[in-house]
Amino acid sequence: MAHWLLKSEPSSYSWDQLVADGRTNWNGVRNAQALNNLRAMKLGERAFFYHSNEGKEIVGVVEVVRTFYPDAADKSGKLGMVDVKPVMPAAVRVGLPAMKANPELAGLSLLKQSRLSVCPVSENEWSTLCRMSGIAA
């Protein structure tokens, strides 16, 4: 199974908000590459939840509970979303400096393409990040 990382500014949608909601639709993605990543997500696949701008750290893990479907509000028909639910919070929040300092994460697309809001995470990167965050993979 593939793994992912979803970015959100806590001021617009935070981990706490997701936990309170129990589930949410991950809409508002406009970037073509990010949309492609959303399309590639399968049911039950997991993603890290990362707070951009404020905190700049991994705060938890989410799971895909509905695969990609079109955004009814988008007339171009290109935009869409997946639904996710929280799985567990990070025991240790992993900040950007910690990720940059770890050579095993040198290829992490979060670090290489800072503007990509939905990025893939390789299996090695996933287990490294699980270890760092105290999340049981």
Add this chain to the structure above:
DNA sequence: GCCAACGTTGGC
């Protein structure tokens, strides 16, 4: 189809 101008994201 190229490229300059502009807009957006996100780290610092």
Add this chain to the structure above:
DNA sequence: GCCAACGTTGGC
């Protein structure tokens, strides 16, 4: 608040 890195738009 600034700026780098991109993506997008629009004139040619």
